[in-house]
Amino acid sequence: MARAREPLRVAIVGGGVCGLTCAVALQRAAGVSVQIFEAAAAFGEIGAGIGIGPNAVRVLRAIGVIDEVLAKCNPGDLRPRGFIYRTGVGEHSAVYATVAEGLEELGIGMHRAAFLDALVGVVDPAICHFNKRCVSITDSPSSPTRVRIEFVDGTAHEADVVLGADGIKSAVRRYVLGGVDDRLAFGNTVAYRGLIPYAKLKAAGFKTDLSEAPACFMGPSKHFIIFPIKNDEIINVVAFSARYDVPIGSANLPEGTPWVQEVSKAELKEVYEGWGPDIAAILDCAPEKPSKWSIHVVHPPLDSYAKGRVALLGDAAHGMLPHLGAGVGQGIEDAYLLSRLLSRPQTRADNIETVLRAYSQTRKPRAQGVWERSHLAGSIYDGNGPHSVEWDSVGQDLEGLFHSVWRHDLDAELAAAVALLREDGAEASA
Numbered sequence: 177m178a179r180a181r182e183p184l185r186v187a188i189v190g191g192g193v194c195g196l197t198c199a200v201a202l203q204r205a206a207g208v209s210v211q212i213f214e215a216a217a218a219f220g221e222i223g224a225g226i227g228i229g230p231n232a233v234r235v236l237r238a239i240g241v242i243d244e245v246l247a248k249c250n251p252g253d254l255r256p257r258g259f260i261y262r263t264g265v266g267e268h269s270a271v272y273a274t275v276a277e278g279l280e281e282l283g284i285g286m287h288r289a290a291f292l293d294a295l296v297g298v299v300d301p302a303i304c305h306f307n308k309r310c311v312s313i314t315d316s317p318s319s320p321t322r323v324r325i326e327f328v329d330g331t332a333h334e335a336d337v338v339l340g341a342d343g344i345k346s347a348v349r350r351y352v353l354g355g356v357d358d359r360l361a362f363g364n365t366v367a368y369r370g371l372i373p374y375a376k377l378k379a380a381g382f383k384t385d386l387s388e389a390p391a392c393f394m395g396p397s398k399h400f401i402i403f404p405i406k407n408d409e410i411i412n413v414v415a416f417s418a419r420y421d422v423p424i425g426s427a428n429l430p431e432g433t434p435w436v437q438e439v440s441k442a443e444l445k446e447v448y449e450g451w452g453p454d455i456a457a458i459l460d461c462a463p464e465k466p467s468k469w470s471i472h473v474v475h476p477p478l479d480s481y482a483k484g485r486v487a488l489l490g491d492a493a494h495g496m497l498p499h500l501g502a503g504v505g506q507g508i509e510d511a512y513l514l515s516r517l518l519s520r521p522q523t524r525a526d527n528i529e530t531v532l533r534a535y536s537q538t539r540k541p542r543a544q545g546v547w548e549r550s551h552l553a554g555s556i557y558d559g560n561g562p563h564s565v566e567w568d569s570v571g572q573d574l575e576g577l578f579h580s581v582w583r584h585d586l587d588a589e590l591a592a593a594v595a596l597l598r599e600d601g602a603e604a605s606a
Contacts, residue, residue, distance in 0.1 A: 183209040184518060184525060187325060187335035189310045189348050191219045193226075193288075194490030194507035195341030196295040198515055201239040203300055205519030212299070213325065213333065215309035215342070219296050221288045227257065227403070228284040228291070230276070230582040232505035235512040238586070244298055248290040250407030257283035257390065257403075261557075261574065263567050264395035264451050268384060271394075272571030274578045281582055285390070285405050285412070313338060313351040313486060321525045323485045336525045337532070338486045339514060341507070344472050346492035352483040361425035363473040363497050365418040365554065368444055372411045372461045374404060380457040386411065392557055393455060396565060398448065399557035400455060401501075413458055414498075417447055420560045424475050424551075435472065438465040473497060477544050481510075482532035489514060493539075496547040499554035502581045506543045509584065513539060516590050522603045530602035538593040546581055553577050 186202055188195045191214030202210040228236075228245075233254070236242040246254060256276035262268040276283065309328040316322035322334045340348025350357040374386075384391055390403030401414045419427075429435075444466055445459050474495040481493045490507030514535055517523060523531050552561065553574070559565035561573045597603055 182525065183207055184337065184523065184528070185322075185335040186210045186337045186339065186518060187323075187333055188212040188339045188341055189325065190214065190340065190342035190346075190490075190492070191216075191304065192221060192341060192343060192490070193292060193295070193504055194511050195339075196292065196299055197235070197239070197241075197508050198339060198341060198489065198511035199303065200241055200295055200298050201511060201515030202518060203303060204240070205515065207521060208519050211303050211305065211333065211335070213305045213308035213310065213327070215307070217306050219292060219304075221292045226286060226288040226291055226504060227501035228286070228508075229257075229501060229505045229578075230281045230283055231584045231586075232508040233282060233284060234280075234586060235508045238512065239515070241295065241298055245284065245286075245291060245294040248294045249284060249286050250409075252407060253286055253405070254282050254284050256281055257285060259392050259578070260389045261392045261394060261570070262384065264393035264398070264400060264448075264455055266452050268393065268452050268454055269567075271567045272574055273389065274574065276582070283582075285403050287405060310342065310347040313348060315484075321485075321528075336485065337518065337528055340486065340488045340492045341490050341511075342492055344474070344491040344495040346488065348486060349474075349478075349488055349492050351486055352478065352480070352488055354483075359474050359476060359478060361473055361475040362428045363471040363475075364420070364422065364424055364427060365416060365471040365497060367469045367471055367498070368413075368415040368417075368439070368447075368462075368466050369469060370413050370463055370466050371405075372413055372458065374409055374411050376461050377411055377457060380460050382454050382457040382461075384454050393452075394557045394559065394567060394570070395451060396559045399554075400458070402458070413462075415444070415448065415458075416499075416554070416558075418554060418558055420555065420558070424473065429470060433470070435470045437468050439468045440464070441466060443468075471497060473547075477547070478540075480533070481536040481540055482529075485528050485532065487514065487532045487535055494543040494547055497550045497554050499557065500546065500550045500578060500581055502546050502550055505581065506546055509586070509589075510539055510543070512586060513589060513593060517593060520594075522597075527602045530597060530600050534593045534596040534600070534602075537596055538589055542584065542589065549577050549580060
């Protein structure tokens, strides 16, 4: 029988979607004291629409926040969310469809900020600390079972466990990598993002029906992802352009180059010149200064998501290309497994390193597999997959990619991690 333990002190660095999901799950757990440290003056997310797949929806149900999230949505936002794939050039023929099946494959499309607001409404304000940008992590000078976080304002905090949910530019990742972070790479992909009123788009001549499923318009080295949010009143548009002549990481941006820039509508029209009539309508409705995002990833993959008493989750661990809409969901899965492992009564300050190692060993194959499939999906959309630009045949390349993300067994994953702990003898004295 597990013996009583001192409360496990957990510090989460980063108050985005992954960090807050983990904090919400842990604050409800017995025997855990959690604090969250956010670099900004308040919680906030940049970006437009966000897709929350069925696998992530199951986590939100499991940690008890699905109602709060749905309260920030419009009626009907929780629904099957497959994709219909169309040619981007010409008359936009439908060539393949990914179908979401049954109540277990319901997803959510909503504004990123609204999703974060739902989590903010649940997290205890007393555990939230702002203007706390992490600059370093070291072992505690006073306790062998603690880790020390130092912040740019000169303050510090010690905890039994530090979780780095501080995004693609993670400061915590540097500690996990032994002091030098050489894994941040330009993904050879840019994305033009924007929100367009559906009524305006239709008035401009947009014909594709988006009520059945989001659309992916495919073309050589480029593609569009288009899906409705806000009760189908707003269309989220992401237009991708990529290069495939060099490997990821070999053409990084010059130091100091901003990752997000305003560009002219003329640039957008030039990039997609010659595409079909619905894309032309989208370009006509685009803002005068659309935003251009240089997509970065974690590559090559980390050997481990944990080192000692420190673990990474979300983009800090496995930032990926967004072509399966799976990045947020993988971070939410990370948060779920971490919260379940850390809240087990058998988890103590003296076996935390083994627990985090089990987390990494369990999550890394799953998350890295999704990373690889996301990269593959983008290449297929862009005519660089096995069937190249034979658009009528690309469905063979796409078969099962989304379902491999959606149909993940969270309970089996937790059981696998616990089995690792038992094999390691971490619970022999519990």
